[in-house]
Amino acid sequence: MKKEKKSFLNRFSSSQETEQQMMPEAQPMSMPVYAEDEEAQMNVDQYQDNEQMMQQNDWNMQEGSEEIPADDDAEGQLTIDVYQTETEIVIKSTIAGVKPEDLDVSISNDMITIKGERKNEEVVDDNGYYYRECYWGSFSRSVVLPMDVLPEKIDATLKNGILTIRLPKADVTKTKKIQVRGF
Structure with a gap:
C-alpha cells in the first residue's frame, strides 16, 4: 500500500478538524485555497510591489537630499541624560x-554648555x-541646571565614548549671616 504524502495545508486542516471534533462549539475556519500557479503569481506580484516601493523610497530620499541644501554652519545636538543623587547632579552623553581635547565644557550662572567636534578622518565619496x-x-548642548552647584568642584570624564x-x-x-552696613 502506497502512502500518499500530504501537504502542510492538508496536515494543518486535518489537525484542525480533530480539534473541532473535540470542541463542537468552535466555528470552522475557512482558508483560501489557491492553485499552485496562482500562488506563484501572487508571490511574484508581491515581490514586484515590494521592489517598486523600495525604488520609490530610494528616489524620495535622493530627491529630499537634493531639495534641502546642507547647512555647513549647523551644529548637531547632543543627546543627554541628566539625573540627581543626594549630593550631585550628573550629566551623561554618548x-x-x-x-x-575636542570638547569644551563651561558653566555660566545656572547653565552648563557642552561643545565639541566629531571629526571624520576618512574621506569617502558620497x-x-x-x-x-x-x-x-x-555639536553643542546647553542645559539649565535645576539647582545651584559648586562650579569649582565640577568633574568631567570621558571613558569608552x-x-x-x-x-x-x-x-x-x-x-549665611550677612553684615548690614550703615551710611
Missing part, C-alpha cells in the same frame, strides 16, 4: 569618536555610501 546616519561635525559630568550640589541649607 560622544563616541570625540577626543577630550556615491560610495549605502547608509549615512552618523553625525560628523560640531561616554562623557560624564558630575556637578556637586551647593549646600543651600547653610545659613
Whole structure:
C-alpha cells in the first residue's frame, strides 16, 4: 500500500478538524485555497510591489537630499541624560569618536554648555555610501541646571565614548549671616 504524502495545508486542516471534533462549539475556519500557479503569481506580484516601493523610497530620499541644501554652519545636538543623587547632579552623553581635547565644557550662572567636534578622518565619496546616519561635525548642548552647584568642584570624564559630568550640589541649607552696613 502506497502512502500518499500530504501537504502542510492538508496536515494543518486535518489537525484542525480533530480539534473541532473535540470542541463542537468552535466555528470552522475557512482558508483560501489557491492553485499552485496562482500562488506563484501572487508571490511574484508581491515581490514586484515590494521592489517598486523600495525604488520609490530610494528616489524620495535622493530627491529630499537634493531639495534641502546642507547647512555647513549647523551644529548637531547632543543627546543627554541628566539625573540627581543626594549630593550631585550628573550629566551623561554618548560622544563616541570625540577626543577630550575636542570638547569644551563651561558653566555660566545656572547653565552648563557642552561643545565639541566629531571629526571624520576618512574621506569617502558620497556615491560610495549605502547608509549615512552618523553625525560628523560640531555639536553643542546647553542645559539649565535645576539647582545651584559648586562650579569649582565640577568633574568631567570621558571613558569608552561616554562623557560624564558630575556637578556637586551647593549646600543651600547653610545659613549665611550677612553684615548690614550703615551710611
